[in-house]
Amino acid sequence: MTLRREAEKRKSSPLGTEMASLCKVSLKMVAPPIMKLDIDCFHEVFDYLCLDDIISIGHTCQRLQRIASRFIQQNFAAKRKTYVNDNIYMCWKPRQISIFSLFIEKISIFGDFPDSFLSINAVRFHLLNEIRLAQIELDSVKIECIKAILPQVEVIELDQCCFKQNFYGDFLKLCPKLHRLSVSRSSYDRDGGTIIGTDNEWMRQKYASLEHLELTDLYEFKGNELKHFFESNQNVHSFSTDAKSLLINRQSFLSCGGKIQRLAIDFHPKNIDSDAEPAFIVNLIYQLLTELYEKGFYRSLHLYITFFDRNNCLQKLFSMDSLEMIGGFVTLIENPLLNVKNLDINKGLDVTNLEEFPDKFPKLERIHFTEATANDILPFVRQSKSLKVMKIDLLVDGTHLEKGVLDLVALDKERSTLIRARKLMIYVNETVFLATKWATSDLNLKFIELRRGESFEFKHLNARHRFITSF
Structure with a gap:
C-alpha cells in the first residue's frame, strides 16, 4: 500500500519536464540539439519516463508527437486504467484526445448518455479497433454516430445493452473485420429466448473473420440457432459462456456438430441454484463438460472461478484432462494439474x-x-x-x-x-x-x-x- 500512495503522489520526473521545455521552441528559432536525436535515442530516454511525461513531450511538436505515439503503442498496448470524458473511458485524459486521437485503439462507454456518442462522432479514431458498450440502449441515432468506425473495429463487447433493432442488419453487418464478439446480460426479449435485438437470426449468418464468441446470462434457446451458428462458422475457434447458460442449453450444446478449440466457463454455483449444495452443481457441470469433450465439441477448457471454494468442491473440475487455464479465486490445489499452462x-x-x-x-x-x-x-x-x-x-x-x-x-x-x-x-x-x-x-x-x-x-x-x- 505504501508503493501505491507513493505512485499517487509522484510528480512528473525532472528529466521529462526538462525534455518538454527543451522541445518547445518557436518556428523562428533553430531546433535545439535534442531534436537531432534519432528515434531509437528518444525511445531509450522514454524508457526512463512515466506515461504522463511521455505524453507531455508528445505535446511539444508534430515530430515528437509521432515518436511518443509510436513508443506508447509499443509499450502501453495493454493499458486499461482509464480516464473519462463524456462517459467515454480510455487510457487518455480528455486534454490528450485531440492530440493523440489518431493513436487511440480502445474505448469503453458506460451509461446511456447521448453526448458520449456525439463525442465519438466528432473525433477521428483511425486506429480504433476495440469498443465496449455497457448499460446502453442502442438506437439508430447512436449507431449512426459510430457507423464510420465500425468497419475497422475488430472487438465488440456489449454488456447489459438493449438493442430493439435487427442486430445483424443494423449493426453486425457494418463490422466486416469483427474478430471477437461478446454479448453479456443484454437480452431484450428474455422470455422469448432472444439474446439481443429483435430475434436470434443473426446467429444464422456467416461471419468470415469472427474467431471468438461470448454469450452469457442466456435463457433457453427455442430453436436450433446455436447448432446452426457453430456448424456455419467453423472459423470460430473459441467460445465463452457461464455455467448456468451452459446447463440451461445443455441439449443445444450437445447437438452441435461444430467443433471449437477452446471453451471458457465463468463458474459460480450460487448463480445456478442458490439453494443447492456447491458440490452438486460442480458434479452437474463436470458431467456436461465431460460429455462435450468426449463428443469433440472442444479441446481445451478455460475455467474462471468467481467464488471462494470454502468446501473444497472444485477439485473434480480441476482433475479434467482438458483443463488448460484457471483464473479467479484459486486457493487450493490438491493434485498436480498436468495440462494447465495459464x-x-x-x-x-x-x-x-x-x-x-x-x-x-x-x-x-x-x-x-x-x-x-x-x-x-x-x-x-x-x-x-x-x-x-x-x-x-x-x-x-x-x-x-x-x-x-x-x-x-x-x-x-x-x-x-x-x-x-x-x-x-x-x-x-x-x-x-x-x-x-x-x-x-x-x-x-x-x-x-x-x-x-x-x-x-x-x-x-x-x-x-x-x-x-x-x-
Missing part, C-alpha cells in the same frame, strides 16, 4: 500453500497476479522451469524488493539454480519498473528480464474477468 490468481487471497503451487503446475507457462508480494512470486521463480511470462499488476513488499526497487540480480541467481529453466519475462506496474530502471539500468539478465506491465496483456476469453482484473 494461471490467473486474483488479489486478496489467503493462499497458505502458495509455495506448493509450482509443483502443482508442471507445464505452467504464464501466470498473472492482480496483487502479490515479492515473496509470492519467489516459488515460481525458483521452481517453475517452463514459466516464461509473469505479470503482477501491483507488486508490494517482500524479499528482493526494497523501496520499490526489484533486485533482478538476486532473482536471476535464484532462477539460475533451476535446471533447464526458461528465461522469465516479469511484467510489473510502472512504479516498480521505473524505480528499478533508474536504480539498475540493465533490466535484461540471463534468466530474468523486467518489462513494463502495460506492454503485455494477459488475454482472457471471458470478458467480465478481463475487465475485473484490468481496471
Whole structure:
C-alpha cells in the first residue's frame, strides 16, 4: 500500500519536464540539439519516463508527437486504467484526445448518455479497433454516430445493452473485420429466448473473420440457432459462456456438430441454484463438460472461478484432462494439474500453500497476479522451469524488493539454480519498473528480464474477468 500512495503522489520526473521545455521552441528559432536525436535515442530516454511525461513531450511538436505515439503503442498496448470524458473511458485524459486521437485503439462507454456518442462522432479514431458498450440502449441515432468506425473495429463487447433493432442488419453487418464478439446480460426479449435485438437470426449468418464468441446470462434457446451458428462458422475457434447458460442449453450444446478449440466457463454455483449444495452443481457441470469433450465439441477448457471454494468442491473440475487455464479465486490445489499452462490468481487471497503451487503446475507457462508480494512470486521463480511470462499488476513488499526497487540480480541467481529453466519475462506496474530502471539500468539478465506491465496483456476469453482484473 505504501508503493501505491507513493505512485499517487509522484510528480512528473525532472528529466521529462526538462525534455518538454527543451522541445518547445518557436518556428523562428533553430531546433535545439535534442531534436537531432534519432528515434531509437528518444525511445531509450522514454524508457526512463512515466506515461504522463511521455505524453507531455508528445505535446511539444508534430515530430515528437509521432515518436511518443509510436513508443506508447509499443509499450502501453495493454493499458486499461482509464480516464473519462463524456462517459467515454480510455487510457487518455480528455486534454490528450485531440492530440493523440489518431493513436487511440480502445474505448469503453458506460451509461446511456447521448453526448458520449456525439463525442465519438466528432473525433477521428483511425486506429480504433476495440469498443465496449455497457448499460446502453442502442438506437439508430447512436449507431449512426459510430457507423464510420465500425468497419475497422475488430472487438465488440456489449454488456447489459438493449438493442430493439435487427442486430445483424443494423449493426453486425457494418463490422466486416469483427474478430471477437461478446454479448453479456443484454437480452431484450428474455422470455422469448432472444439474446439481443429483435430475434436470434443473426446467429444464422456467416461471419468470415469472427474467431471468438461470448454469450452469457442466456435463457433457453427455442430453436436450433446455436447448432446452426457453430456448424456455419467453423472459423470460430473459441467460445465463452457461464455455467448456468451452459446447463440451461445443455441439449443445444450437445447437438452441435461444430467443433471449437477452446471453451471458457465463468463458474459460480450460487448463480445456478442458490439453494443447492456447491458440490452438486460442480458434479452437474463436470458431467456436461465431460460429455462435450468426449463428443469433440472442444479441446481445451478455460475455467474462471468467481467464488471462494470454502468446501473444497472444485477439485473434480480441476482433475479434467482438458483443463488448460484457471483464473479467479484459486486457493487450493490438491493434485498436480498436468495440462494447465495459464494461471490467473486474483488479489486478496489467503493462499497458505502458495509455495506448493509450482509443483502443482508442471507445464505452467504464464501466470498473472492482480496483487502479490515479492515473496509470492519467489516459488515460481525458483521452481517453475517452463514459466516464461509473469505479470503482477501491483507488486508490494517482500524479499528482493526494497523501496520499490526489484533486485533482478538476486532473482536471476535464484532462477539460475533451476535446471533447464526458461528465461522469465516479469511484467510489473510502472512504479516498480521505473524505480528499478533508474536504480539498475540493465533490466535484461540471463534468466530474468523486467518489462513494463502495460506492454503485455494477459488475454482472457471471458470478458467480465478481463475487465475485473484490468481496471
